[in-house]
Amino acid sequence: MAAATLVCLAACTQLEHEASTEARNREIRFLALQRVNTKSPVNGSVFPDGYDLKVSSYRNLGLHAGDADRAGNYFTGVTFSKNGSLWREAKYWPLDGTLDFLAYSTTGLKDPNKGVVPTATWGEAGNNARKVVLGIPDNSEFFDDILFGASNEQTFVANGNPLSLKHAETIVCFSARANIPYDATNNKGVTIDRITVDNARFGGTLTILNPAAGKGSGTVSAEWSGLGELKTHVAARVYGGAACAAAEAALTNLHLGQTAVTIADKPFGEAYVILPPQPATQFTLTYTLHNGKDGNGAPLNNQMQYQYVCAGTWDQGTKNLYTIDITLNEITITPSVVDWSPATPVTVQVKGE
Secondary structure, three states, X not given: OOEXXXXXXXXXXXXXXXXXXXXXXXXXXXXEOOOOOOOOOOOOOOOOOOOEEEEEEEEEOXXXXXXXXXXXXXXXXXEEEEEOOEEEEEEEOOOOOEEEEEEEEEHHHOOOOOOOOOEEEEEEOOEEEEEEEEEEOOOOOOOOOOXXXXXXXXXXXXXXXXXXXXXXOEEEEEEEEEOOOOEOOOOEEEEEEEEEEEOEEOOEEEXXXXXXXXXXXXXXXXXXXXXXXXXXXXXXXXXXXXXXXXXXXXXXXXXXXXXXXXXXXXXXXXXXXEEOXXXXXXXXXXXXXXXXXXXXXXXXXXEEEEEEEOXXXXXXXXXXXXXXXXXXXXXXXXXEEEOOOOOOOOOOOEOOO
Protein backbone atom coordinates (compact mmCIF):
# COMPACT_ATOMS: atom_id res chain seq x y z
CA MET A 1 0.00 0.00 0.00
CA ALA A 2 1.35 3.39 -0.93
CA ALA A 3 1.50 6.22 1.57
CA ALA A 4 -0.86 8.87 0.24
CA THR A 5 0.77 11.69 2.15
CA LEU A 6 2.47 12.39 5.45
CA VAL A 7 1.24 14.44 8.36
CA CYS A 8 3.02 15.22 11.60
CA LEU A 9 2.01 15.96 15.14
CA ALA A 10 3.02 19.42 16.31
CA ALA A 11 2.07 21.74 19.19
CA CYS A 12 0.74 25.44 20.49
CA THR A 13 -1.12 27.07 23.66
CA GLN A 14 -2.32 25.79 27.02
CA LEU A 15 -2.81 22.27 28.39
CA GLU A 16 -6.44 21.18 28.43
CA HIS A 17 -6.27 18.48 31.10
CA GLU A 18 -3.47 19.73 33.38
CA ALA A 19 -3.12 23.51 33.21
CA SER A 20 0.31 24.83 34.17
CA THR A 21 2.95 27.19 32.86
CA GLU A 22 4.96 24.24 31.56
CA ALA A 23 2.01 23.15 29.42
CA ARG A 24 1.86 26.25 27.24
CA ASN A 25 2.58 25.91 23.50
CA ARG A 26 1.50 22.25 23.53
CA GLU A 27 -1.62 22.13 21.39
CA ILE A 28 -1.93 18.93 19.35
CA ARG A 29 -1.91 19.80 15.67
CA PHE A 30 -1.57 17.84 12.46
CA LEU A 31 0.78 19.56 10.04
CA ALA A 32 0.64 18.53 6.37
CA LEU A 33 4.06 17.92 4.88
CA GLN A 34 4.48 18.50 1.15
CA ARG A 35 4.89 15.24 -0.75
CA VAL A 36 4.35 14.50 -4.43
CA ASN A 37 1.06 12.67 -4.62
CA THR A 38 -1.01 10.77 -7.16
CA LYS A 39 -3.66 11.21 -9.82
CA SER A 40 -6.59 10.81 -7.47
CA PRO A 41 -8.84 13.06 -5.39
CA VAL A 42 -5.87 13.32 -3.03
CA ASN A 43 -3.96 15.15 -5.73
CA GLY A 44 -0.92 17.38 -6.07
CA SER A 45 1.94 18.11 -3.69
CA VAL A 46 -0.13 19.30 -0.70
CA PHE A 47 -2.87 17.38 1.09
CA PRO A 48 -6.11 19.16 0.03
CA ASP A 49 -8.38 21.27 2.24
CA GLY A 50 -11.32 19.04 1.26
CA TYR A 51 -10.30 16.34 3.75
CA ASP A 52 -10.58 16.44 7.55
CA LEU A 53 -9.08 13.94 9.99
CA LYS A 54 -11.11 11.97 12.50
CA VAL A 55 -8.77 10.98 15.35
CA SER A 56 -8.79 8.96 18.57
CA SER A 57 -5.94 9.00 21.09
CA TYR A 58 -4.88 6.76 23.99
CA ARG A 59 -2.58 7.88 26.82
CA ASN A 60 0.23 5.54 27.93
CA LEU A 61 1.83 6.00 31.33
CA GLY A 62 4.04 3.92 33.60
CA LEU A 63 6.91 6.38 33.89
CA HIS A 64 6.36 6.77 37.66
CA ALA A 65 4.85 4.65 40.41
CA GLY A 66 1.06 4.87 40.42
CA ASP A 67 0.88 6.13 36.83
CA ALA A 68 -0.72 2.98 35.43
CA ASP A 69 -4.13 3.80 36.85
CA ARG A 70 -4.16 7.09 34.92
CA ALA A 71 -3.62 5.46 31.52
CA GLY A 72 -6.66 5.44 29.26
CA ASN A 73 -8.46 6.99 26.33
CA TYR A 74 -7.37 10.61 25.88
CA PHE A 75 -9.99 11.62 23.31
CA THR A 76 -12.20 9.73 20.86
CA GLY A 77 -13.39 10.49 17.32
CA VAL A 78 -12.38 14.15 17.35
CA THR A 79 -12.47 15.99 14.02
CA PHE A 80 -9.30 17.90 13.23
CA SER A 81 -10.20 20.42 10.53
CA LYS A 82 -7.66 21.40 7.91
CA ASN A 83 -7.04 25.08 7.31
CA GLY A 84 -4.06 25.89 5.15
CA SER A 85 -1.19 23.64 6.23
CA LEU A 86 -2.66 22.54 9.59
CA TRP A 87 -5.32 20.28 10.99
CA ARG A 88 -6.21 21.48 14.46
CA GLU A 89 -8.71 21.18 17.30
CA ALA A 90 -8.47 22.34 20.92
CA LYS A 91 -6.69 19.24 22.25
CA TYR A 92 -3.40 19.41 24.16
CA TRP A 93 -0.45 17.21 25.03
CA PRO A 94 -0.33 15.84 28.60
CA LEU A 95 2.61 16.72 30.81
CA ASP A 96 3.72 13.09 31.12
CA GLY A 97 3.21 9.79 29.37
CA THR A 98 2.90 9.20 25.63
CA LEU A 99 0.00 9.29 23.19
CA ASP A 100 -1.11 6.78 20.57
CA PHE A 101 -3.14 8.07 17.61
CA LEU A 102 -5.48 6.32 15.17
CA ALA A 103 -6.96 8.39 12.33
CA TYR A 104 -9.02 8.18 9.16
CA SER A 105 -10.01 10.74 6.56
CA THR A 106 -12.65 11.16 3.85
CA THR A 107 -14.07 14.08 1.88
CA GLY A 108 -17.44 13.47 3.54
CA LEU A 109 -16.07 14.54 6.93
CA LYS A 110 -15.66 18.03 5.50
CA ASP A 111 -18.78 18.09 3.32
CA PRO A 112 -21.34 15.23 3.16
CA ASN A 113 -22.36 16.48 -0.29
CA LYS A 114 -18.88 15.72 -1.63
CA GLY A 115 -18.09 12.32 -0.17
CA VAL A 116 -19.05 9.39 2.00
CA VAL A 117 -19.80 9.78 5.71
CA PRO A 118 -18.88 6.53 7.48
CA THR A 119 -20.39 5.39 10.76
CA ALA A 120 -17.55 4.79 13.25
CA THR A 121 -17.26 2.43 16.22
CA TRP A 122 -14.02 2.97 18.12
CA GLY A 123 -12.13 0.72 20.49
CA GLU A 124 -10.77 -2.68 21.40
CA ALA A 125 -10.04 -3.86 24.95
CA GLY A 126 -10.75 -0.37 26.30
CA ASN A 127 -8.27 1.32 23.93
CA ASN A 128 -9.91 3.52 21.30
CA ALA A 129 -6.64 4.01 19.40
CA ARG A 130 -6.40 0.27 18.69
CA LYS A 131 -9.40 -0.14 16.40
CA VAL A 132 -12.14 1.63 14.49
CA VAL A 133 -14.86 -0.09 12.47
CA LEU A 134 -16.25 2.07 9.68
CA GLY A 135 -19.55 1.46 7.94
CA ILE A 136 -19.13 2.73 4.37
CA PRO A 137 -22.40 3.57 2.54
CA ASP A 138 -23.18 1.21 -0.32
CA ASN A 139 -23.53 3.65 -3.19
CA SER A 140 -21.45 4.79 -6.14
CA GLU A 141 -22.61 8.41 -6.16
CA PHE A 142 -19.26 9.60 -4.77
CA PHE A 143 -15.81 8.20 -5.31
CA ASP A 144 -14.21 9.02 -1.98
CA ASP A 145 -10.54 8.31 -1.25
CA ILE A 146 -10.68 6.84 2.28
CA LEU A 147 -7.36 7.18 4.11
CA PHE A 148 -6.13 5.72 7.41
CA GLY A 149 -3.07 5.83 9.61
CA ALA A 150 -1.64 5.53 13.12
CA SER A 151 1.24 6.86 15.21
CA ASN A 152 2.15 5.41 18.61
CA GLU A 153 4.00 6.34 21.83
CA GLN A 154 4.37 9.95 20.74
CA THR A 155 5.53 12.78 23.00
CA PHE A 156 5.51 16.51 22.50
CA VAL A 157 8.14 17.53 19.94
CA ALA A 158 8.11 21.11 18.71
CA ASN A 159 8.84 20.23 15.10
CA GLY A 160 6.44 17.31 14.93
CA ASN A 161 6.10 13.51 14.86
CA PRO A 162 5.16 11.49 11.75
CA LEU A 163 1.77 9.98 10.95
CA SER A 164 1.56 8.22 7.57
CA LEU A 165 -1.81 7.91 5.82
CA LYS A 166 -2.51 5.05 3.42
CA HIS A 167 -5.24 4.40 0.85
CA ALA A 168 -7.93 2.00 2.12
CA GLU A 169 -9.39 1.50 -1.35
CA THR A 170 -8.27 0.87 -4.91
CA ILE A 171 -8.48 3.22 -7.86
CA VAL A 172 -9.29 2.17 -11.43
CA CYS A 173 -8.16 4.81 -13.94
CA PHE A 174 -8.45 5.28 -17.69
CA SER A 175 -6.49 7.30 -20.18
CA ALA A 176 -6.94 7.18 -23.94
CA ARG A 177 -5.46 8.23 -27.29
CA ALA A 178 -6.13 7.68 -30.99
CA ASN A 179 -3.78 7.41 -33.95
CA ILE A 180 -5.71 10.18 -35.77
CA PRO A 181 -6.00 13.54 -33.96
CA TYR A 182 -9.51 14.90 -33.67
CA ASP A 183 -10.42 17.38 -36.42
CA ALA A 184 -13.67 19.23 -35.68
CA THR A 185 -13.66 21.17 -38.96
CA ASN A 186 -13.64 18.06 -41.11
CA ASN A 187 -15.34 15.79 -38.54
CA LYS A 188 -12.56 13.23 -38.32
CA GLY A 189 -11.11 11.33 -35.38
CA VAL A 190 -12.40 9.62 -32.26
CA THR A 191 -14.53 10.79 -29.32
CA ILE A 192 -15.00 8.83 -26.10
CA ASP A 193 -18.61 9.11 -24.98
CA ARG A 194 -18.54 7.01 -21.82
CA ILE A 195 -16.51 4.48 -19.84
CA THR A 196 -18.31 2.37 -17.24
CA VAL A 197 -17.01 -0.12 -14.70
CA ASP A 198 -19.43 -3.03 -14.69
CA ASN A 199 -20.48 -5.46 -11.94
CA ALA A 200 -18.36 -3.95 -9.17
CA ARG A 201 -19.15 -3.50 -5.48
CA PHE A 202 -19.16 -0.26 -3.49
CA GLY A 203 -19.40 0.18 0.28
CA GLY A 204 -19.09 -2.32 3.10
CA THR A 205 -17.38 -2.57 6.49
CA LEU A 206 -13.82 -1.31 6.89
CA THR A 207 -11.99 -2.42 10.05
CA ILE A 208 -8.85 -0.42 10.82
CA LEU A 209 -6.49 -2.00 13.38
CA ASN A 210 -3.56 -0.40 15.23
CA PRO A 211 -2.15 -3.30 17.31
CA ALA A 212 0.83 -1.25 18.53
CA ALA A 213 -1.43 1.08 20.54
CA GLY A 214 -1.16 0.64 24.31
CA LYS A 215 2.51 -0.39 23.98
CA GLY A 216 1.66 -3.38 21.84
CA SER A 217 3.30 -4.39 18.55
CA GLY A 218 2.30 -4.72 14.92
CA THR A 219 1.52 -2.62 11.88
CA VAL A 220 -1.61 -0.61 11.20
CA SER A 221 -3.89 -2.35 8.69
CA ALA A 222 -7.34 -2.05 7.14
CA GLU A 223 -9.57 -4.96 6.16
CA TRP A 224 -12.82 -4.91 4.16
CA SER A 225 -15.79 -7.21 4.71
CA GLY A 226 -19.47 -7.35 3.79
CA LEU A 227 -19.10 -5.53 0.47
CA GLY A 228 -22.27 -4.08 -1.04
CA GLU A 229 -24.40 -5.32 -3.90
CA LEU A 230 -23.10 -5.43 -7.46
CA LYS A 231 -23.48 -2.14 -9.31
CA THR A 232 -23.69 -2.22 -13.11
CA HIS A 233 -22.41 0.43 -15.51
CA VAL A 234 -20.89 2.85 -13.00
CA ALA A 235 -19.59 5.74 -15.09
CA ALA A 236 -15.95 6.74 -14.73
CA ARG A 237 -15.62 10.36 -13.73
CA VAL A 238 -12.90 12.93 -14.01
CA TYR A 239 -11.10 15.03 -11.43
CA GLY A 240 -9.85 18.49 -12.24
CA GLY A 241 -8.95 19.98 -8.88
CA ALA A 242 -10.88 22.22 -6.49
CA ALA A 243 -13.03 23.74 -9.24
CA CYS A 244 -14.72 20.41 -10.01
CA ALA A 245 -18.29 19.70 -8.94
CA ALA A 246 -18.93 17.55 -5.88
CA ALA A 247 -19.43 14.25 -7.67
CA GLU A 248 -16.94 15.21 -10.39
CA ALA A 249 -17.97 15.30 -14.05
CA ALA A 250 -19.03 12.30 -16.07
CA LEU A 251 -16.62 11.40 -18.82
CA THR A 252 -18.36 12.64 -22.00
CA ASN A 253 -17.42 14.07 -25.38
CA LEU A 254 -13.69 13.52 -24.94
CA HIS A 255 -11.93 14.29 -28.23
CA LEU A 256 -8.82 12.16 -28.52
CA GLY A 257 -5.42 13.19 -29.76
CA GLN A 258 -2.21 11.25 -30.27
CA THR A 259 -1.05 11.84 -26.69
CA ALA A 260 -2.63 9.84 -23.86
CA VAL A 261 -5.16 11.87 -21.92
CA THR A 262 -3.90 12.42 -18.36
CA ILE A 263 -4.23 15.00 -15.61
CA ALA A 264 -0.94 16.51 -16.74
CA ASP A 265 -2.14 17.55 -20.19
CA LYS A 266 -5.94 17.92 -19.97
CA PRO A 267 -7.89 20.17 -17.56
CA PHE A 268 -10.59 17.56 -16.94
CA GLY A 269 -8.02 14.99 -15.89
CA GLU A 270 -7.94 11.23 -15.96
CA ALA A 271 -11.14 9.23 -15.69
CA TYR A 272 -11.36 7.09 -12.57
CA VAL A 273 -13.48 4.97 -10.26
CA ILE A 274 -12.58 4.43 -6.58
CA LEU A 275 -13.96 1.33 -4.89
CA PRO A 276 -13.13 -1.27 -2.21
CA PRO A 277 -10.50 -3.88 -3.13
CA GLN A 278 -12.09 -6.82 -4.95
CA PRO A 279 -11.68 -9.20 -7.90
CA ALA A 280 -11.27 -7.21 -11.11
CA THR A 281 -14.43 -7.16 -13.22
CA GLN A 282 -14.78 -5.43 -16.59
CA PHE A 283 -15.34 -2.06 -18.20
CA THR A 284 -17.32 -0.91 -21.23
CA LEU A 285 -15.99 1.76 -23.57
CA THR A 286 -18.51 3.69 -25.67
CA TYR A 287 -16.87 5.78 -28.40
CA THR A 288 -17.70 7.53 -31.68
CA LEU A 289 -15.77 7.31 -34.91
CA HIS A 290 -16.03 10.57 -36.86
CA ASN A 291 -15.88 9.70 -40.55
CA GLY A 292 -16.00 13.08 -42.27
CA LYS A 293 -19.11 14.56 -43.90
CA ASP A 294 -21.57 13.55 -46.60
CA GLY A 295 -22.24 15.44 -49.82
CA ASN A 296 -24.51 17.86 -47.98
CA GLY A 297 -21.96 18.61 -45.27
CA ALA A 298 -23.73 16.53 -42.58
CA PRO A 299 -21.37 14.65 -40.20
CA LEU A 300 -20.91 10.92 -40.71
CA ASN A 301 -20.55 9.34 -37.27
CA ASN A 302 -20.58 5.77 -36.03
CA GLN A 303 -20.98 5.08 -32.29
CA MET A 304 -19.46 1.81 -31.09
CA GLN A 305 -19.00 -0.15 -27.87
CA TYR A 306 -16.09 -2.25 -26.69
CA GLN A 307 -16.04 -4.40 -23.57
CA TYR A 308 -12.82 -5.37 -21.81
CA VAL A 309 -12.67 -8.14 -19.20
CA CYS A 310 -10.03 -7.28 -16.60
CA ALA A 311 -7.70 -9.90 -15.18
CA GLY A 312 -6.59 -10.45 -11.59
CA THR A 313 -7.67 -8.37 -8.59
CA TRP A 314 -7.97 -4.70 -7.77
CA ASP A 315 -5.96 -4.66 -4.54
CA GLN A 316 -5.96 -2.18 -1.67
CA GLY A 317 -3.66 0.78 -2.19
CA THR A 318 -3.11 0.06 -5.88
CA LYS A 319 -3.72 2.20 -8.93
CA ASN A 320 -5.03 0.15 -11.84
CA LEU A 321 -4.47 2.18 -15.00
CA TYR A 322 -5.89 1.12 -18.37
CA THR A 323 -4.44 3.04 -21.31
CA ILE A 324 -6.71 2.73 -24.34
CA ASP A 325 -5.29 3.03 -27.87
CA ILE A 326 -7.91 3.32 -30.62
CA THR A 327 -7.35 2.96 -34.37
CA LEU A 328 -9.76 2.20 -37.20
CA ASN A 329 -8.62 -1.43 -37.07
CA GLU A 330 -8.10 -2.30 -33.43
CA ILE A 331 -8.23 -1.28 -29.79
CA THR A 332 -5.20 -1.92 -27.60
CA ILE A 333 -5.52 -1.91 -23.79
CA THR A 334 -2.39 -1.45 -21.68
CA PRO A 335 -3.05 -2.23 -18.01
CA SER A 336 -0.71 -1.06 -15.24
CA VAL A 337 -0.98 -2.17 -11.61
CA VAL A 338 1.14 0.00 -9.33
CA ASP A 339 1.22 1.36 -5.78
CA TRP A 340 -1.04 4.28 -6.68
CA SER A 341 1.92 5.94 -8.46
CA PRO A 342 3.62 5.70 -11.87
CA ALA A 343 5.42 2.47 -12.84
CA THR A 344 6.34 0.47 -15.93
CA PRO A 345 3.15 -0.95 -17.51
CA VAL A 346 2.48 -4.54 -18.51
CA THR A 347 1.09 -4.63 -22.07
CA VAL A 348 -1.60 -6.81 -23.59
CA GLN A 349 -3.33 -6.32 -26.92
CA VAL A 350 -7.04 -6.77 -27.50
CA LYS A 351 -8.36 -6.71 -31.06
CA GLY A 352 -11.30 -4.49 -31.87
CA GLU A 353 -14.05 -5.39 -34.31
